[in-house]
Amino acid sequence: MKFSESWLRTFVDPKITGVEFTHLLTMAGLEVEEDESVAPAFEGVIVAHVLEVTKHPDADRLNICRIDIGGEIKQIVCGAPNVAPGIKVPCALPGAHLPGDFKIKIAKVRGIESSGMLCSARELGISDDASGLLILPADAPVGENIRTYLDLDDRLLTLKLTPNRADCLSLLGVAREVAALTGAPITYPEINPVKPEIDAQRAIVLDAPGACPLYCGRLIVGVDAKAPTPEWMKRCLERSGIRSISALVDVTNYVMLELGQPLHAFDNAKLKGAIHARMAHAGEKILLLNEQTLELQDDVLLITDECRPLAVAGIMGGEESGITLETREIFLESAFFEPAAVAGRARRYGFSSDASYRFERGVDFGGARLALERATRLILDICGGQAGPVSEATATLPARSPIRLRPARVTKVLGITIAGEEIGNILQRLNLPFVRDGENFTVTPPSYRFDIEIEEDLIEEIARIHGYDSIPSHMPHARLAMLPQTESVRPLSRIRQTLADRGFQEVINYAFIDESWETDFAANTSPIRLANPIASQMSVMRSTLIGGLVANVVTNLRRKQNRVRLFETGRCFFRDTNGTPVAGFRQPWKLAALAYGGALPEQWGMPTRNVDFFDLKGELELLLAPKTARFEAATHPALHPGRCARIVVDEVPVGYLGELHPQWQQKYDLPLSPVLFEIDLDVLTQTRPPHFADISQQPVVVRDLAIVVDGKLEFQQILDGLHGKLPPLIREIRLFDVYTGKGIEQGKKSLAFRIVMQDTERTLQDAEVDAAMQELTACLQQNCAAQLRV
Structure with a gap:
């Protein structure tokens, strides 16, 4: 909302300076974003009357002018094309200072x-128009300071x-605020009903009363559309x-601008019915x-006659x-449109438009007829x-x-x-009608x-008028209690720090992503749409963090x-009829990490x-410790079919690990294939408390064992086959070599294991070790x- 201070002061004129004025409005919640002068500083310019104009004897484009500056006649040489006898113009006298540090002296021109x-308007710094002199109205007082006459100190x-x-999108609305804040009297525009001189009128039909509950208009005939706008209004x-x-x-x-009510005038000769x-x-x-x-949709409100649309209601009129x-008859409308019927249509x-900006926020329906x-x-x-x-x-x-x-x-x-008396005084200053019942108030908001709508809105009004700077600031006081920390819960900060210590950098990506990412990396053809x-490339909610990490690599x-x-931690989004906290949706936290390029710097x-x-x-096993995970061959839409594993913890699948699928590597123009994993964050934050156990002081016995097995047999399958069947002396089985080739039957492979054995109470004997190995x-x-x- 832009306006001049002098115009506002015609409504309410508190005895405060301009700086105090802007501070007052800002502290009351009406932030003054810009405060600028109408014109730059200059002095020595008055209103002058051109009496006579003659051609310069030695220059075709110059004129010699006799100028009345208020009881004294001056001679000035002027080259403006629009100089003429009888006009009134700004005149800079010798000694004047114009914008740009330009000083006026008595000089000889040819x-x-x-x-x-x-002077032109541009030379005074009030406009960019340099086509000629600034022509003043004929009633401009000769000799008066131009800054005073044109109110250039505004x-x-x-x-x-x-x-x-x-309600503050009008001069009257801002004036109400200033009057409430300062107690200065407010002068309302004088509005008296115009007595009809003709009987002609047009019927009005509300076909959409919910969107347009109030519409009024009148015919005005015999108007002169070519009449000049008064200078004060301009x-x-x-x-x-x-x-x-x-x-x-x-x-x-x-x-x-004055009352906040957008109006529109139709050419009555072009209307039907x-x-x-x-x-x-x-x-x-x-x-x-x-x-x-515009090609309209059926949720757009129109103003029409019996034949065609005339205007998009609350937004803009039609050209036709x-x-x-040449207009001689107009139909002048003033209406109230529900904000919901206008909001978003222009965008x-x-x-x-100025009208849509106001209507979509709410216009005073009680002032439509007054406007x-x-x-x-x-x-x-x-x-x-x-x-x-x-x-x-x-x-x-609206009620x-x-x-x-x-x-x-x-x-x-x-x-x-x-105090209750001060509250009542504030409500009166705000023009909020109320009835007092004992200590309490019942307030009826005005139509503007x-x-x-609620009690807290009124409390905000009281705080604004009472003054935010009058409310003392107190340091908060509260008792702080040390909360217990259980070792079964690992803080997310510790997980992040562990990854950072391992050389990973945390990223934060948007949860709404390009739909193609969901198709590529999650094979999700029916994502949750916003x-x-x-933006068009942020139209769906993610169900995996992989797309964002791949984009970061690119x-x-x-x-x-x-x-x-x-790495990134964040929510993913799935449809789930039992989902919480938003019904119908599940929003689990996940962690994903990606590595690309060299294994080491x-x-x-x-x-x-x-x-x-x-x-x-x-890296993943380090994060999971002390938990251990199984890794099972699997497939995932984002990962290489032969280099992908399902992560299983406590017999529950919790994520995937693998290389990026070659198809997506090619599509996203990656020279190498990144390796990545995605896992449920709960698996990492819910850990197992440590348990104390004695450290054996007995020496360990280490033996190596090499076996030949089927080439398709996996190491995990071997461990699964041994689960619960190992001799009690064996503490660890570690695979340290895999061999195929010469000396090994085709389709077979050799696996070499290091076997670690130990007893907690005594030194093992060779016979015991041999028996365990057998x-x-x-x-x-x-x-x-x-x-x-x-």
Whole structure:
């Protein structure tokens, strides 16, 4: 909301400076985003009257002018093309200082003395127009300081309003606030009903009363659309950021800025029959005043006549019914449209308007008819004509339900005690009607305050007017208790720190992603879609973290980072009828990590090799400790079919580990295949408390055992076959060699194990060790069809 301070002071004029004014508004919640001067500093410029203009004898484009500066005649040489006898213009006298540190002196121009300079708007810094002199109205007082006459010491204020304060999108609304804050009296615009001079009127039909519960309008005939807009009105509009177009349009814009009610004028000669407020038919089209043709959907509210659409309600009028300089009859509308019927419609079609900005936030439905009367009077005064009676159609308007306000609740919310008398005084200053019942108040919000619905809204109003800076700040006091920490729960911070210590960097990606990621990395053809995505490539919710990590790798490679180790923790989203906390959806936490490029940073002491499946498997086992995991061959949409394993902990599948699928490696243009895993975070945060056990002081016995088994047999299958059947002396079985080739039958492989044996109380004897090894060998032969390698 942009306006001039001097215009606002015609409504309410507190005895405070401009700086105090802006601070007052900002501290009351109406943030002053910009505060700028109408014109830069200059001095020595007055209103002058051009008496005579003659050609310069030695220059074709120069004129010698005799200028009345207020009882004294000066001679000034001027080259402006629009200089002429009888006009009044700004004149900079000798000694004047103009913007840009330009000083005016008596000088000779082609041999002719010039005692000053006639000025354009650009030379005064109030406009970019340099086409000629700034022509002033004929009644401008000669000799008066131009800054005083044009009110160039005025300041332009721009308020950064929150969406709930639609009542301040007008000078009257801001004036109400200033009056409430300062106690200064407010002067309301004088609005008297215009007495009809003709009987003509148009019927109004509300076909969509829920979207348009109030519509009123009147005919005005015999208007002069070519009548000039008064300079005072032009000045108010231009200083509010609105360009002057024509008198009829300017009046509607002026009343919108003044009272907050958008208006629209139709050319009555182009209308047929009654005026309807109805919803659009799907596919219906309209050409707007901005020369944009819209193909409408059936949730768009239209203003139409009996034949065609006239305007998109609350947004913009149509070109075919718009007024021109040839218009002689107008139908002037003033209406209230439900904010929900206007909100988002203009943005859907890629534009906005001052009207839609106000209607979608809420316009005072109690002031629609007053605004119509105000605009009618201005049009008659400026353009002439005769007005007809007001036609009005109403349906159910928004209810203004009474709200109970308890001083005790005010004290509890604000932390300070405000007396009931002061609360009543604040409510009166805010023009909030109330009835007092003992200590409590029953407040009925006015029609222009859509933001007041509950008791806390009223408490906020009391705090604003009482003054936020009048509410003391107190340090919070609370008793802190040390909460127990159980060793069965591992903090997420510790998991993150462990990965960071291992050289991984944490990333945070959006939970809403490109739909193609869900198809590629999760084979999810029916993802959870967002109703209102912020971008087309962020239209669905993720069910895996893999897509984000792959995108991070691509970004790093573009920046020549060839070794990448990343991890992310975050929620994934699945449909689940039993899901919580949002019904119908499950949102588990997951952790995913990815490694790409060299297994180790490049160095002279180690050979260079790329990271592989077993590197990341080791990192995962470190995270899981003291838990152990099984790794079973499996398939996953994102992973290489032959290099993918399912992670199983306590016989429950909890995630996947493997290399990226070659298809996605090629699609995302990765020179190497990343290795990654994704696992349920609960498995890592829920751990096992440590248990004390004596450390044996007896020596260990180490034996090696080599066996030949079927080539397709996996090491995990061997361990599974031995589970629960090992001799009690055996503490560890470690695979240290796998061999195929010469000396080994085709289709077979040799596995070499290191067997560690120990007793906690005594030294083992050779006979015991030999017996244990024989028992182990027999078990391998029975369960795995193993043969001793010779």
